[in-house]
Amino acid sequence: MQELIVEIPQRSYPIVVVDGLLADAQALRAQLRSRIHGNQVAIVTNDVVGPLYLEQVMVALDDLQVDVMHMRDGEAAKNLATYEQVMDFLLGARHNRSTCLIALGGGVVGDLCGFVAATFLRGVDLIQIPTTLLAQVDSSVGGKTAVNHPLGKNMIGAFYQPVAVFADPATLSTLPPREYAAGLAEVVKYGVIEDPELFVFLEEHCDALLAKDGAVLSQVIVRCCAIKAEVVSADERESGRRAILNFGHTFGHAIETLCGYGQWLHGEAVAIGMVMAAHLSAQVAGLNSDSVSRLIGLLSKLELPTELDQRSLEVVTVDAMMDAMGLDKKVVDGRLRFIVASEFGEVAVRDDVDGAAVRDVLRQCC
Numbered sequence: 001m002q003e004l005i006v007e008i009p010q011r012s013y014p015i016v017v018v019d020g021l022l023a024d025a026q027a028l029r030a031q032l033r034s035r036i037h038g039n040q041v042a043i044v045t046n047d048v049v050g051p052l053y054l055e056q057v058m059v060a061l062d063d064l065q066v067d068v069m070h071m072r073d074g075e076a077a078k079n080l081a082t083y084e085q086v087m088d089f090l091l092g093a094r095h096n097r098s099t100c101l102i103a104l105g106g107g108v109v110g111d112l113c114g115f116v117a118a119t120f121l122r123g124v125d126l127i128q129i130p131t132t133l134l135a136q137v138d139s140s141v142g143g144k145t146a147v148n149h150p151l152g153k154n155m156i157g158a159f160y161q162p163v164a165v166f167a168d169p170a171t172l173s174t175l176p177p178r179e180y181a182a183g184l185a186e187v188v189k190y191g192v193i194e195d196p197e198l199f200v201f202l203e204e205h206c207d208a209l210l211a212k213d214g215a216v217l218s219q220v221i222v223r224c225c226a227i228k229a230e231v232v233s234a235d236e237r238e239s240g241r242r243a244i245l246n247f248g249h250t251f252g253h254a255i256e257t258l259c260g261y262g263q264w265l266h267g268e269a270v271a272i273g274m275v276m277a278a279h280l281s282a283q284v285a286g287l288n289s290d291s292v293s294r295l296i297g298l299l300s301k302l303e304l305p306t307e308l309d310q311r312s313l314e315v316v317t318v319d320a321m322m323d324a325m326g327l328d329k330k331v332v333d334g335r336l337r338f339i340v341a342s343e344f345g346e347v348a349v350r351d352d353v354d355g356a357a358v359r360d361v362l363r364q365c366c
């Protein structure tokens, strides 16, 4: 078992990582009961994760009033309509201010449930049981909760911290390979932005990671959560340093936008975006070519894309990328914030990167 306390004034909470936790009813009961104070619990999951893991959580809570709601699977369900359904469900089952909401699922369930917890009766306790690697290392840490609006992703939300996060790497055994690899992209990102030793550890444990080795994953998950928690605690409301978590994301988001949602998973677009960010770092921040090659090597070993495929290249042109990143031709002195690395673990947020350097990198990659 590995535990980490996220230090946030008045709302510190533990992230507990235990391989096999869900299958161990006694341990799970002890962990959950130490964080649940009333006798009402509402579990929100979806129709993919529910059939896999709900029963295990139910068994551990057999002495409480437990109500369950299954939401539709997928990003499209992260909206106000589902939010309202969860509210209807909670009010219909007469949940009160001391109820505890449990989010059992990936980042979609976690984000939506978090926003419900922040606003139901002006805030109730929330426990996150993230079941995707992305949720375990990224979305369940940091307190951002949200739903999407037709005019933009995550447009409606709140900062709200859970009372605890319980991550079980064994749940990743059922995760589809692409979803798993997409989570690994964020893991690699933490190595680049903050922790050269983690980067080396990942290089040395590729096979164990691909085999979803529980012990290796537990170590990696805790380390990533510690990095995110540290960055976020220093900067809860995103003014400065939190931006380093977006390494590779300016390029990645532009790729996602241009290719349309559905072609690349977020983590896959971020993997390609990190390679672009590394090339840019080499040009403007002195990142050496060996580091760029190591990043590409690690991502490929982890079965992530490192360049655009033929289909993407039809829409991802240099101009389209510049445009999608807000650096279109009309912006004469186009300046955008880029996260660049001078070496692994040394990143800076720069708003003085020349549009011409970005264009150069894109010419290499598109």
Ligand SMILES: NC(=O)c1ccc[n+]([C@@H]2O[C@H](COP(=O)([O-])OP(=O)(O)OC[C@H]3O[C@@H](n4cnc5c(N)ncnc54)[C@H](O)[C@@H]3O)[C@@H](O)[C@H]2O)c1
Pocket (backbone or CB within 6 Å): 046, 048, 049, 052, 073, 074, 075, 078, 105, 106, 107, 108, 109, 111, 131, 132, 133, 134, 135, 138, 139, 140, 141, 142, 143, 144, 145, 154, 171, 172, 173, 174, 175, 176, 179
């Ligand atoms: N709050 C934050 O700080 C933050 C950070 C990053 C991402 N996000 C959000 O997270 C969301 C993406 O999260 P995600 O990648 O976990 O996607 P997701 O929740 O859609 O999960 C991916 C897929 O895997 C399925 N799944 C989940 N756990 C499984 C398991 N153990 N076995 C089999 N299938 C499983 C899901 O049902 C879904 O089909 C996005 O909405 C994004 O905006 C939030």
Ligand SMILES: [Zn+2]
Pocket (backbone or CB within 6 Å): 186, 249, 266, 270
């Ligand atoms: Zn990301």
